[in-house]
Amino acid sequence: MNLIVRDGLLVTPEYMLRADILIEDGVIKEIGRGLRPPAGFEVLDASGMLVLPGVVDEHVHMREPGLTYKDDFEHGSKAAAAGGVTTVVEMPNTLPPVDSGGRLLEKAGLLKPKAYVDYALYGVVHDGSVDKVKExxxxxxxxxxxxxxxxxxxxxxxKLSSLVKLMELSEQHGFTVAFHAETHEIVEFFTERYKSQGSSPRLHELARPPLAEAHAIRTIGSIQEMVGGRSLIVHVSSKQALQAVSEFKNRGVQMYAETCPHYLVLSSDDYDKYGALIKVNPPIRGREHAEELVRALNTGLIDTVGSDHAPHSPEEKKAGVWDAASGMPGVQTLLPLMIDLALRGVVDLRRIPLLMARNPARLFKLWPWKGEIAPGSSGDLVVVDPRAEHVIREEDLYYKHKTTPFIGWRLKGRVKYTILRGNIVARDGVVEGRPLGSWIKPVDNMASKRF
Ligand SMILES: [Zn+2]
Structure with missing residues (x-):
């Protein structure tokens, strides 16, 4: 818990600077050149390395409780630690779903002994739980x-009336609502239409057209224009979705957007190679969508990059295109894929601490404790060697099922150390020690604040 990270190149949204970081009792105490640690501090030499804030992945489905045949929190949080993620925000669509205060407390307790990184929890809102938001x-x-x-x-x-109530509460209490934005009816209609056309994995893309995304986003935004509140449109995958988000942003609506690495580095040309392994919702689309998403990362139209870590069993992924489960594991490859894009000059390196630490922490009330390299913040860092290369190997993945298309991919840069509250929890992709993760409740009330 007492650590000095010596002589690394700090990468923040505002600057890149060579400095030491002194972490005492798990908290960043001091940042500067030539710091002298008190006796008993561990020293980590980071010269020649990049030092970024530990990644806050605001979109993981670790499948516990109830779906642990797909994966579980021990495997998932180890994978997070190995990949440079120090905080995960865990999705609520487990069995049972997290749709009451009691369920949320139960889940928090269940995950604690298995947590290799810190975690925070979402609640789910459906017609039966909108009145339980306050609890x-x-x-x-x-x-x-x-x-x-x-x-x-x-x-x-x-129902739309439940969404109105929810966004009123969001406005009042200053919380963010993450939306899986694809209109159900449109997806159903096109799925029926294309099911008769065979079993090519490419049909999945046609069954969930950009119209479904854009329509859902416009529904959410229209409600927000009337009642306010804050939304995060997760896994934005298309040009049309970006267009809809930008319209509402330009009109002053507090709408934010997330995308995921798989929408940036894969395209519909990859269906022939990977089949249903890359079946995700919304679908992987044509190259022109990926290019537009990259542009939006660099201009600030997209606010966060999350993994949408969504593992399934190999059997569920092997079923044909219409029956295979949607989703892939991604928490361990999230940062490596983004660092590769940055080191290749595709994404501005200083965008990474913004998109993957500060912004997600702010949206989910974890900032400035999480998501920042600053005195008083949690001592969560990731140290990256920008000169090394990294090949993703099946045996290095901590997932219960290694159902990812990225095995064998060669990436620029390598995550060397993951540091959680001053503890080195992974070295060279190998997780060390016992589960030190803790449950984090909101630390910052962003009600009516903008960023
Ligand atoms: Zn998801």
Whole structure:
């Protein structure tokens, strides 16, 4: 817990600077050149390395409780630690779903002994839980999730009246609602249309057109224009979705957008190679969408990059295109894929601490404790060697099932150390020690604040 990280190149949204970071009792105490640590401090030489804030992944489905045949929190949080993620915000579509204060407290307790990184929890809002939002907030929810389209756990989309109530509460209490934005009816209609056309994995893309995303985003934004509140549109995958988000942002609506690495580095050309392994919702689309998403990362139209870590069993992924489960594991490859894009000059390196630490921490009331390299913040860092290369190998993945298309990919840069509150929890991708993760409740009330 007492550590000095010596002579690394700090990468923050504002500057890059060579400095030492002194972490005492798990908290960043001092940043500067030539710091002299008190006796008993561990010294980590980071010369020639990049030092970033520990990643806050605001979008993971670790599948516990109830779906642990897909994966569990021990495997998932170890994978997070190995990949440079120090805080995960865990989605609520488990069995049972987290839709009451009691369920949230139960889940927090269940995960604690298995947590290799810190974690915060979402509550889910459906027609039966919109009146339990306040009790979930009091129990420690950092935000809420709404599924407008069909998803794992089969949580039905809420009525429009429930969404109005929810966004009124968001405005009043200053929390963020994360939306899976695909309109159910549109997905159903196109799925029926294309099911008769065979079993090519490419049909998944046609069954969930950009229209489904853009329509859902416009529904959410229109409600927000009337009643306010804050939304995060997760896993934005298309040009049309970006267009809809930008319209509402330009009109002053507090709408934010997330995308995921798989939408940036894969395209519909990859369906022939990977099949249903890359079946995700919304789908991987044409190259022109990926290019537009990269542009939006660099201009600030996209606010966060999360993994949408969503593991399934190999059997569920091997079924044909219409029956295979949607989603892939991604928490361990999240930062490595983004660092590779940065070191190749595709994404500005200083965007990474913004998109993957500060912004997600602010949206989910974890900032400035999480998501920042600053005195008083949690001593969560990730040290990256920018000159090394990294090949993703099956045997290095901590997932219960290694159902990822990224095995064998060669990436620029390598995550060397992951530091959680001053403890080195992973070295060279190998997780060390016992589970030190703790449950984090909201630390900052952002009600009516903007960023
Ligand atoms: Zn998700």
């Amino acid at each position: 979930m907030l009091e129990a420690g929810a950092v935000g809420f999730k709404v599924f407008l389209g069909p998803t794992t756990g089969n949580i039905p989309p809420p």
